[in-house]
Amino acid sequence: MTKPLFVVLLLLHMLPAYSSDTGNLFKAPGGIIGHGGVIAHGHSEQFSGYDHTWSREVDFIRYLIGRGDYRESLFLLERVVPENNHQYDSLNYLTGWVHYQQKTLDLSATYLLKVSKESPVYRKSRFFAAYNLAHDGDAGRAREVLELTDAGSDNLYHALLGLQLGGIALLERDYAQYSSNAADFSGNHHVTAAEEQRMEHHYDQLRDRRAASPFIAGMLSAAVPGLGKVYAGKSAEGVAGFLYVAALGLTAFDFYRGSGPDSVLFVLSASAAGAFYVGNIVGSVAAARRTNQEFNHEMDQRILFDMHIPLRNAF
Amino acid sequence: MKWTNGFCLICIFLCGTLSEGVNAQTERMIKRADSLFASGNYFEASIAYERVYFESEESVSRIAANLKKAQALKQLGEYEKALVDLRRSITYRGEDSLRRELLYEMAFCAYMDGDPGDAYGLLRQFRHLYGQDSGQRVYLLEGLVLTDLMRWDALSDHLENWVLYFSDDTRLANEKILCYTEILAEKEQQARRDPEKARLWSTFIPGSGQVYAGEAGWGILNAFSQLASLGAFSAMALNGYYVAAVFAGLGPFQSFYFGGIRQAGLMAEAHEKSRRGKTLAAVREFLFNLEEELAAE
Numbered sequence: 001m002t003k004p005l006f007v008v009l010l011l012l013h014m015l016p017a018y019s020s021d022t023g024n025l026f027k028a029p030g031g032i033i034g035h036g037g038v039i040a041h042g043h044s045e046q047f048s049g050y051d052h053t054w055s056r057e058v059d060f061i062r063y064l065i066g067r068g069d070y071r072e073s074l075f076l077l078e079r080v081v082p083e084n085n086h087q088y089d090s091l092n093y094l095t096g097w098v099h100y101q102q103k104t105l106d107l108s109a110t111y112l113l114k115v116s117k118e119s120p121v122y123r124k125s126r127f128f129a130a131y132n133l134a135h136d137g138d139a140g141r142a143r144e145v146l147e148l149t150d151a152g153s154d155n156l157y158h159a160l161l162g163l164q165l166g167g168i169a170l171l172e173r174d175y176a177q178y179s180s181n182a183a184d185f186s187g188n189h190h191v192t193a194a195e196e197q198r199m200e201h202h203y204d205q206l207r208d209r210r211a212a213s214p215f216i217a218g219m220l221s222a223a224v225p226g227l228g229k230v231y232a233g234k235s236a237e238g239v240a241g242f243l244y245v246a247a248l249g250l251t252a253f254d255f256y257r258g259s260g261p262d263s264v265l266f267v268l269s270a271s272a273a274g275a276f277y278v279g280n281i282v283g284s285v286a287a288a289r290r291t292n293q294e295f296n297h298e299m300d301q302r303i304l305f306d307m308h309i310p311l312r313n314a315f
Numbered sequence: 316m317k318w319t320n321g322f323c324l325i326c327i328f329l330c331g332t333l334s335e336g337v338n339a340q341t342e343r344m345i346k347r348a349d350s351l352f353a354s355g356n357y358f359e360a361s362i363a364y365e366r367v368y369f370e371s372e373e374s375v376s377r378i379a380a381n382l383k384k385a386q387a388l389k390q391l392g393e394y395e396k397a398l399v400d401l402r403r404s405i406t407y408r409g410e411d412s413l414r415r416e417l418l419y420e421m422a423f424c425a426y427m428d429g430d431p432g433d434a435y436g437l438l439r440q441f442r443h444l445y446g447q448d449s450g451q452r453v454y455l456l457e458g459l460v461l462t463d464l465m466r467w468d469a470l471s472d473h474l475e476n477w478v479l480y481f482s483d484d485t486r487l488a489n490e491k492i493l494c495y496t497e498i499l500a501e502k503e504q505q506a507r508r509d510p511e512k513a514r515l516w517s518t519f520i521p522g523s524g525q526v527y528a529g530e531a532g533w534g535i536l537n538a539f540s541q542l543a544s545l546g547a548f549s550a551m552a553l554n555g556y557y558v559a560a561v562f563a564g565l566g567p568f569q570s571f572y573f574g575g576i577r578q579a580g581l582m583a584e585a586h587e588k589s590r591r592g593k594t595l596a597a598v599r600e601f602l603f604n605l606e607e608e609l610a611a612e
Contacts, residue, residue: 060369064362072362247562254558269559 089119105132167307221284228284248273361387398424431463502594513583524579544568
């Protein structure tokens with residue numbers, strides 16, 4: 001009776017220490033493979049000092065990401081060599097996710113787009129890649145990515161897809177396209193309902209706003225210094241500009257009245273007044289452009305925010 | 316009965332074998348991390364120690380790895396991160412030597428991270444747990460922390476404890492305290508510059524605030540600018556250019572006047588900062604010399 005027991009003990013004793021955790025651990029030329037994965041030859045020797053399987057390495061990297069150690073995570077991710085598609089997907093997804101956390105959105109999108117359709121994180125990767133591209137100003141490519149994404153049969157993904165496409169259309173200021181996307185807004189899914197409403201509100205704001213005209217701003221400032229800036233929505237700047245030009249103009253007039261047009265003081269003060277007057281016109285044109293840019297930037301940020309929140313809630 | 320005994324034997328044997336294996340694995344990981352550290356590869360060493368912390372299930376190994384990781388991060392100058400990592404182990408209630416090391420390292424990292432208040436709190440914990448029984452480095456750190464907090468009286472008491480603990484020589488302790496008091500008095504005697512006073516001076520006598528703050532050149536320049544703009548105002552007004560006098564004379568004058576008041580305050584603040592820095596540097600140097608002296612004894 002003790003003989004079989006002894007054999008079992010002997011066999012168990014011959015197993016490596018981590019066998020209970022790693023399953024089919026075996027060594028192969030060029031690297032150490034566990035569950036089919038390879039940790040780059042030499043590197044595992046270099047920094048881990050002992051055999052690691054793919055799953056343990058990924059667990060460790062996930063743990064580092066969870067701690068916010070992104071530099072360390074990337075260092076390890078650059079050194080693991082996946083062996084099959086599943087592992088490639090994990091590697092690309094994790095690398096993309098770390099870059100997303102680090103706000104290097106272009107790199108994040110590049111890696112996330114490499115995740116294959118078979119991966120369980122395929123949809124998440126596609127949605128976040130599109131969002132990253134949109135945030136980086138490449139709305140056209142973001143649309144392409146989403147249009148090629150298979151949303152499957154889940155209502156959530158369809159609702160998300162509609163919202164993201166609508167948001168991208170607004171970022172592109174393509175109102176016809178937005179109306180077409182917004183037709184699919186159902187308001188029924190809790191993850192997207194509030195954002196769909198806000199997206200409609202953004203659309204109304206964008207559609208109803210009249211952009212400040214740089215030409216009109218310049219003309220107004222030519223007529224009354226500073227008025228163009230007031231028109232552009234920069235009232236304080238307009239009043240300050242008016243006071244400067246008026247003060248210099250009055251000073252020049254004072255010198256003109258007392259010393260005549262040939263006086264050095266008149267020439268100097270009149271030149272300064274003229275420079276400020278012209279500068280005020282140019283400043284008003286710039287103020288109108290700046291106001292438009294500020295409005296567009298503010299709207300873009302709001303749209304991106306409302307695209308982002310449902311993604312974070314859904315995944 | 317026979318089967319039960321057999322089963323128990325297997326379990327005992329397996330537990331022993333596997334736990335020994337895990338320990339060996341941890342040992343290997345630590346050795347590898349240590350060699351990375353020794354070769355100056357601190358970033359990779361910090362990852363390797365974190366791996367030990369992640370993989371190991373023994374609290375002692377985890378604390379040891381955490382402490383070693385802190386050393387690697389210190390080499391990289393990442394004191395804030397080291398402190399955050401060390402805080403993970405604050406609840407450790409095992410070996411006393413590790414707890415002492417942990418508290419010291421946390422205080423050190425907090426101090427190096429520019430938070431002497433936090434460092435002081437941690438050193439208070441250390442003293443509460445271990446009393447005056449500590450190495451020179453803890454005394455030195457405490458002295459530096461008290462210096463940064465400018466708690467001069469507390470530092471004097473600390474110096475007495477420090478010298479008495481290591482030399483048991485009351486005469487030496489008194490001598491050192493006297494030396495410290497002299498350094499402090501010498502530095503503190505250097506003229507203080509109150510920013511409020513500097514602003515007040517410049518309000519009534521243009522440029523005098525800057526002179527008070529030790530920047531006579533700037534004071535003269537500011538006073539001259541104010542006089543020149545007032546002169547221009549007067550000249551224009553006397554010649555009948557009233558509007559021009561207001562805009563081209565009084566306008567610049569008010570800029571020079573109010574700007575001068577503000578500048579005087581800023582200069583006095585900068586002077587105070589520099590004076591304080593010199594005092595702190597002198598006291599720190601004294602503390603380092605004291606540590607060397609006591610170590611030599």
